[in-house]
Amino acid sequence: MPPYFTWFRKGIEATRHEIAIFNHCIENTVRAWKAENPSGSIVGVLGFSQGAIASTLLLWEQQAGLIPWLPDLEFGILICSGYSEAMKTCMRDLDDNQREGQTLTIRLPTLHLYGRQDVFGAPSSKKMFATHFVEDRARLESFDGGHELPRDKDDLEKIRDFAVTDHKIVRVRCI
Template identity: 30%
Template sequence: MAGDSVSRGHTPAPTGEKLDAPRILCLHGGGVTGEIFRMQARSLIRDLPDFRLVFADGPFFCDAGPGIVPVFQDFGPFRRWLRWLPEHPEIDDDAAIEEVMYSINTAKKEDQGTGPWVGLMGFSQGAKLSASLLYDQQIRMEKEGKADTDYKFAVLLAGRSPLVSFCEYSKSPACVSAGAISEGFHYEGESPHVLRLPTLHVHGLNDGGLHLHRKMLKQYHDPKTSTVIEWDGTHRVPIKKVDVEPIVEWIYKTAGEQGVKV
């Protein structure tokens, strides 16, 4: 079955002509690819000309995600970052972290841009991953005074609870481990792991997972540094101007507040 192997595949081309523009790392959902996410995010790309968006490919092969076929059936093999189905092969946490970070670092290394990596943008499983990577940066800074990244913000398009643990500091009943199945994870009560770096939560009001997106926001994000945009959509990336404009405005505003030069 497709889920039995790890991919060392081609990383899709970035967007944005300016090589020195600040860069946003873009992480696709489960059962798609970086190239598909680039097409799904075409309206956001168009309205973010001062940023360079770089789309990474997840490390693991899997079957197509919900709603991907037939529109994108010729764009496989499809990929994932995390396990969400029992048939996804078991993997230990350290190996899962290594594969995810290898894929991300490969995308960064292969990009010809020279601008700083200032943000993350993810859809669905990629949003969960984006929040988790931003939190990992935060907790490493808190515990060690240093981190390998300096992301200023994350845009979470339909990101489900919970956060994923990427180091020993976040190993907790409140976080799912990197090698575990993330769907069906339940943690009730107040999480000791709260992300305080700026995040934008984009929630489709007709999305079947909306309650899990709201749970992610409520349990794992500081209300002082999180912003919510609700739109009249299902589980997909917004493409209409009326839905995209508030997202773009938040990115420009937050980047400026965080000292990003655009």
């Protein structure tokens, strides 16, 4: 319940600073993971709520070539995503191309899930999907639940299937 906090505050400089801190933490985590798992690969992102906003940012930054240290991600799974106008404004400001709409959309395959009983998150998830993702490469699904991770076996199988095989089919179809 209230008060609600956000990872991205309004104001370009504040948001840029928060993104720089976030990227530094993720970069350190990626380097540490690679050192401990030299034969493993990081192939996707999974984010919940504010973490789904952060995952959206990572996918976009990778696509824009802003974070060369991040392994080439193949997909994203975003659950009960929030939406951040501050993040969108900062993305627009960071983007050199300034082709409104086109450069703020992510072309990697993504699965978006939202709880049908999530009165705040469902609209945010739909807005994030419509604003930042290419529709023929992204899939929007709902599950029976609120602002939570899905627990139903069928919903979990959707997530697994997307991570294991479906994202590859979407990627091949769209190339």
